[in-house]
Amino acid sequence: MKLKFASVFCLLICFAFVVPAFAQDPISGTWAGDWGPSKTDRNQVTVQFKFDGKALTGTVNPGDKAVQLTKTSFDPKTGAVHLEADAKNEMGSGMVHFVIDGKVDKNTMSGTWNHGNVKGDFKITKK
Numbered sequence: 564m565k566l567k568f569a570s571v572f573c574l575l576i577c578f579a580f581v582v583p584a585f586a587q588d589p590i591s592g593t594w595a596g597d598w599g600p601s602k603t604d605r606n607q608v609t610v611q612f613k614f615d616g617k618a619l620t621g622t623v624n625p626g627d628k629a630v631q632l633t634k635t636s637f638d639p640k641t642g643a644v645h646l647e648a649d650a651k652n653e654m655g656s657g658m659v660h661f662v663i664d665g666k667v668d669k670n671t672m673s674g675t676w677n678h679g680n681v682k683g684d685f686k687i688t689k690k
Contacts, residue, residue: 589667590614590637590644596687598676610687614639623648642667644674 591614599605612621619635634647646663663685665674670689675682 588614588616589639589642590619590672590689593690594672594687595690596685598683598685600681600683608685608687619644621646623650637667644672 590612592612594610594612596608597605598608608624610621610623611625612619614637619632619637621632621635623630623632630648630650632646632648634645636645637643644663644665644667646661646665648661648663649658650661651657652659659678661676661678663674663676665672665685671686672689673684673686675684677683
């Protein structure tokens with residue numbers, strides 16, 4: 564009886580260490596890469612994400628010119644990501660609304676973005 568209890572107890576302890584390793588958060592952290600409308604017109608970008616299991620929040624280019632993500636979603640089952648943000652227009656006054664859709668595959672996120680009639684792609688890697 565004691566041997567059976569000890570075996571079950573050891574098995575439970577093993578699961579306590581193994582299960583969290585498989586349930587790690589695949590998106591929280593710092594990601595870096597580039598985005599742009601073509602292969603020759605690229606912009607460097609850094610994004611910080613925080614996922615609490617339900618809600619995704621984030622900041623694009625943390626620092627003086629940081630842009631907060633305003634509408635976000637992340638499906639850990641499929642890796643699908645949807646992001647929206649409003650940034651100051653560098654060509655003048657007003658704001659530019661970005662819509663970004665991507666997919667997480669291991670430590671890489673890639674997809675498309677647009678604002679108005681301008682479209683392009685992006686690829687960022689988790690640091």
